[in-house]
Amino acid sequence: MLALFYIFIAVAIGVSFWQITRIMNLRSVIATDKDNETQGKLALGFLAFLYAMMIYCLIAMNVIMLPEAASFEGEHDDNLFNITFWLIGIVQFAMQFLIFFFTYKYRGNKNNKALFYADSHKLELIWTTIPAVTIVLLIGYGLWAWNNIMYVGSEEDPIVIEVYSQQFRWDARYAGEDNQLGLGNVNYIKGINTMGVDMSDPSAQDDKQVTELYLPKGKKVLFKFRSQDVLHSAYMPHFRAQMNCVPGMVTQFAYTPKYTTAEMREKDEVKAKVEGINKIRRAKGEDPYEFDYLLLCNKICGASHYNMQMKITVVEEEEYNKWLSEQKTLAQVIK
Amino acid sequence: MSDHHHKETFVTKYIFSQDHKMISKQFLVTGIFMGIIGGFMSMLFRLQIAWPDTSFSIVEAFLGNHQTDGIMDPDMYLALVTIHGTIMVFFVLTAGLSGTFSNLLIPLQIGARDMASGFLNMVSYWLFFLSSVIMIISLFVEAGPASAGWTIYPPLSALPQAIPGSGTGMTLWLVSMAIFIASSLMGSLNYIVTILNLRTKGMKMTRLPLTMWAFFITAIIGVISFPVLLSAALLLIFDRSFGTSFYLSDIFISGEVLHYQGGSPVLFEHLFWFLGHPEVYIILLPALGISSEVISTNARKPIFGYRAMVGSIMAIAFLSTIVWGHHMFVSGMNPFLGSVFTFTTVLIAIPSAVKAFNYVTTLWKGNLQLNPAMLFSIGLVSTFVTGGLTGLVLGDSALDINVHDTYFVVAHFHLVMGVSALLGMFAGVYHWFPKMYGRMMNKALGYWHFWLTIITAYGVFFPMHFIGLAGLPRRYYTNTNFPMFDDLADINVFMTVMAIIGGAAQLIFIANFFISMYRGQKATQNPWKSNTIEWTTPVEHIHGNWPGAIPEVHRWAYDYSKTDENGEYVHGQDFVPQTVPLLDGEEPS
Numbered sequence: 001m002l003a004l005f006y007i008f009i010a011v012a013i014g015v016s017f018w019q020i021t022r023i024m025n026l027r028s029v030i031a032t033d034k035d036n037e038t039q040g041k042l043a044l045g046f047l048a049f050l051y052a053m054m055i056y057c058l059i060a061m062n063v064i065m066l067p068e069a070a071s072f073e074g075e076h077d078d079n080l081f082n083i084t085f086w087l088i089g090i091v092q093f094a095m096q097f098l099i100f101f102f103t104y105k106y107r108g109n110k111n112n113k114a115l116f117y118a119d120s121h122k123l124e125l126i127w128t129t130i131p132a133v134t135i136v137l138l139i140g141y142g143l144w145a146w147n148n149i150m151y152v153g154s155e156e157d158p159i160v161i162e163v164y165s166q167q168f169r170w171d172a173r174y175a176g177e178d179n180q181l182g183l184g185n186v187n188y189i190k191g192i193n194t195m196g197v198d199m200s201d202p203s204a205q206d207d208k209q210v211t212e213l214y215l216p217k218g219k220k221v222l223f224k225f226r227s228q229d230v231l232h233s234a235y236m237p238h239f240r241a242q243m244n245c246v247p248g249m250v251t252q253f254a255y256t257p258k259y260t261t262a263e264m265r266e267k268d269e270v271k272a273k274v275e276g277i278n279k280i281r282r283a284k285g286e287d288p289y290e291f292d293y294l295l296l297c298n299k300i301c302g303a304s305h306y307n308m309q310m311k312i313t314v315v316e317e318e319e320y321n322k323w324l325s326e327q328k329t330l331a332q333v334i335k
Numbered sequence: 336m337s338d339h340h341h342k343e344t345f346v347t348k349y350i351f352s353q354d355h356k357m358i359s360k361q362f363l364v365t366g367i368f369m370g371i372i373g374g375f376m377s378m379l380f381r382l383q384i385a386w387p388d389t390s391f392s393i394v395e396a397f398l399g400n401h402q403t404d405g406i407m408d409p410d411m412y413l414a415l416v417t418i419h420g421t422i423m424v425f426f427v428l429t430a431g432l433s434g435t436f437s438n439l440l441i442p443l444q445i446g447a448r449d450m451a452s453g454f455l456n457m458v459s460y461w462l463f464f465l466s467s468v469i470m471i472i473s474l475f476v477e478a479g480p481a482s483a484g485w486t487i488y489p490p491l492s493a494l495p496q497a498i499p500g501s502g503t504g505m506t507l508w509l510v511s512m513a514i515f516i517a518s519s520l521m522g523s524l525n526y527i528v529t530i531l532n533l534r535t536k537g538m539k540m541t542r543l544p545l546t547m548w549a550f551f552i553t554a555i556i557g558v559i560s561f562p563v564l565l566s567a568a569l570l571l572i573f574d575r576s577f578g579t580s581f582y583l584s585d586i587f588i589s590g591e592v593l594h595y596q597g598g599s600p601v602l603f604e605h606l607f608w609f610l611g612h613p614e615v616y617i618i619l620l621p622a623l624g625i626s627s628e629v630i631s632t633n634a635r636k637p638i639f640g641y642r643a644m645v646g647s648i649m650a651i652a653f654l655s656t657i658v659w660g661h662h663m664f665v666s667g668m669n670p671f672l673g674s675v676f677t678f679t680t681v682l683i684a685i686p687s688a689v690k691a692f693n694y695v696t697t698l699w700k701g702n703l704q705l706n707p708a709m710l711f712s713i714g715l716v717s718t719f720v721t722g723g724l725t726g727l728v729l730g731d732s733a734l735d736i737n738v739h740d741t742y743f744v745v746a747h748f749h750l751v752m753g754v755s756a757l758l759g760m761f762a763g764v765y766h767w768f769p770k771m772y773g774r775m776m777n778k779a780l781g782y783w784h785f786w787l788t789i790i791t792a793y794g795v796f797f798p799m800h801f802i803g804l805a806g807l808p809r810r811y812y813t814n815t816n817f818p819m820f821d822d823l824a825d826i827n828v829f830m831t832v833m834a835i836i837g838g839a840a841q842l843i844f845i846a847n848f849f850i851s852m853y854r855g856q857k858a859t860q861n862p863w864k865s866n867t868i869e870w871t872t873p874v875e876h877i878h879g880n881w882p883g884a885i886p887e888v889h890r891w892a893y894d895y896s897k898t899d900e901n902g903e904y905v906h907g908q909d910f911v912p913q914t915v916p917l918l919d920g921e922e923p924s
Contacts, residue, residue: 014846029775029862036705057801064802065801080731084734092720115701117636142681143677196587229497231491247584248597296817298740298741303409306812
């Protein structure tokens with residue numbers, strides 16, 4: 001019924017528009033010199049608006065950004081991002097200036113003549129070569145960083161952890177003493193064996209299933225991702241890490257945590273962000289927020305996609321070992 | 336052809352018309368109608384993002400049993416996002432843009448009586464109409480329309496257990512898209528054949544206006560890539576309905592193991608993006624073609640670097656078919672492939688930069704007639720630059736890891752492809768409205784429409800980059816479960832307000848469009864003093880376009896302000912239509 005009401009309102013607006021046009025001057029259709037004058041100035045005004053917005057966003061939104069990367073691999077990402085962002089920032093400011101300033105400067109007038117200037121191979125060569133060289137350099141650095149992040153050498157001996165996804169929760173499995181995960185398949189899912197681990201596999205016995213991630217600072221961690229139903233994506237923004245979880249295959253991603261959760265909480269930029277958030281939360285009468293690393297789902301996966309998270313805690317190695325030794329092995333839990 | 340005495344009835348003239356001019360109007364009006372639906376959906380879900388716990392009677396009014404007390408359900412939120420994307424990408428910016436202007440301009444600008452096959456052209460429109468109807472019907476099925484995102488990745492799109500929209504809603508989506516693809520292919524083949532075979536005397540390929548080059552290359556990439564989407568859709572239909580396992584394997588859902596073995600969703604991603612990426616250029620290139628023409632005409636200046644512009648269209652089109660993997664850097668694909676796709680992707684920046692610089696140089700020292708169409712084209716260059724630059728972040732695999740599927744991506748593609756293409760489409764409508772309807776659109780309303788649109792477009796999508804950099808994933812029904820995103824709430828409110836103003840501003844356009852159609856000032860034959868030959872046809876449409884012989888073409892389309900050494904116009908005026916022969920001793924440009 002309400003929909004009808006809205007449609008009625010829309011029709012009413014349409015009719016009033018129709019009436020307004022009866023008295024409007026519909027003969028005014030082609031830009032005159034006066035229009036060029038006005039619109040040219042508006043273009044200049046728009047340039048000012050655009051600059052103001054860009055500068056405001058760059059400054060004021062600094063505080064909401066993710067803090068410095070919390071993994072060693074993420075450093076590459078941050079460096080590359082800074083270089084790229086500066087570069088595109090400069091080009092953006094310059095190009096927008098040229099576009100709207102020229103619109104103003106060369107606004108039409110019947111006494112003016114446009115310059116017949118159809119081609120210049122020299123200019124075109126310049127603006128093909130400069131982007132090309134810049135881009136080759138960017139690609140070079142980018143690919144170097146990509147390879148550093150994506151390839152895990154066997155000599156690095158990373159800790160293996162499985163991250164397991166389903167609608168709408170995350171679980172994790174530590175590989176235990178042998179640092180080898182027992183095989184898993186959906187056919188083994190039964191009762192408390194929610195991750196479908198093949199319990200006849202010897203390497204599965206010492207695996208440990210948990211609902212929160214604990215990671216040791218300074219040790220490389222190799223995540224193996226599985227999904228039991230639809231695509232999910234394990235997104236750990238603070239570590240600059242993300243990988244899809246794909247049913248039917250195992251994907252992976254590795255990084256080395258750089259700061260413990262406690263250290264991260266002491267960083268100035270994190271404190272500033274947390275303070276900003278808590279100011280909002282206090283005003284709404286909500287509990288204060290404390291910084292934590294998170295793993296979020298970042299691939300549309302169903303109705304509760306927006307609420308699929310797992311806490312990550314980075315601690316010193318001793319504390320990590322202590323925590324891990326307190327967790328029960330699958331052999332203890334399932335058998 | 337013109338001397339055939341067709342007996343035209345209402346039905347053959349307005350409904351099952353084979354005249355390209357009528358078909359183009361049919362595409363445009365259908366596209367605008369779909370645009371209203373797609374745009375309205377974005378208003379609804381922007382309300383949800385900004386005020387997730389607030390009850391809205393408009394939500395209550397339109398979403399029926401998919402809302403509770405004026406707050407939409409999470410399923411419905413995803414459905415709205417999905418259908419908004421589908422409608423805008425395919426129905427508005429592919430069919431609405433390409434269908435309208437390719438149909439209108441190809442015969443008129445190359446000097447042909449009509450498309451190579453008028454019948455195929457008519458079928459193409461009616462298939463598009465049918466697919467639109469099916470897509471709209473899918474909004475009304477009990478469990479809701481398709482809601483797995485416009486990219487419809489399986490298994491989510493394959494299993495109704497995973498999300499209710501993957502039932503009948505998804506079936507209708509697939510049927511609608513299959514028909515849409517057939518329509519698009521018929522159109523594209525027609526465009527290619529017409530441009531290659533039906534050019535008038537003197538219209539060499541090197542004299543084609545840039546609009547023609549853009550539509551021609553667009554049609555080619557459409558023909559190359561759309562069939563792949565069709566095959567992807569067919570395999571998905573097989574998985575959904577006939578128990579095959581192309582995309583599915585090892586699935587445990589709703590307490591049971593499904594029988595699927597051996598398929599992979601990554602295969603679907605490859606097939607989908609093999610269309611999906613070229614699709615970006617299928618949308619964008621026509622808009623760039625339109626703006627080239629509009630900017631040159633209104634700057635009273637030749638487009639700078641015609642050959643470079645054609646070359647970069649070709650380079651972009653070629654590269655667009657070998658970059659699809661940049662949507663899949665974190666899909667689990669081999670990292671080596673990621674390197675290859677990074678390389679090819681970032682290369683696209685080079686021809687794109689050439690285009691942007693050439694536009695700016697065309698403005699330089701021009702005599703800019705700031706008509707609404709011109710402003711929209713300038714706006715297109717602006718958003719194309721803003722949105723294109725962030726492509727350097729997303730195309731770089733190492734950087735993509737952290738911004739993949741965040742709002743940074745949403746901001747990027749809305750600016751570079753959504754807003755740019757829409758601005759190009761508006762530019763085209765304002766510029767060629769006199770050719771379509773024999774009347775002019777009102778300029779004051781056009782100015783209001785432009786400034787409100789460009790300000791709100793930046794207001795929505797510029798801050799959006801930053802909430803993406805704050806790590807906010809896209810397609811979240813609400814962010815309130817994550818205190819780390821609490822400080823983004825105000826920005827989201829700002830963006831929603833901007834979006835609503837921007838949406839309302841489009842009503843100005845719609846009013847201007849329909850009112851001018853009936854009441855606008857009568858157009859003169861060549862209102863913008865343009866060189867291209869569509870302006871040599873009579874204002875009143877006739878079948879076969881030109882009453883007598885088709886004019887012969889003697890020069891390229893960009894002899895604006897051509898002066899001799901004394902600074903006098905060679906032809907006594909600042910434009911020289913393509914049909915004017917060269918004077919004695921005049922150098923061709």
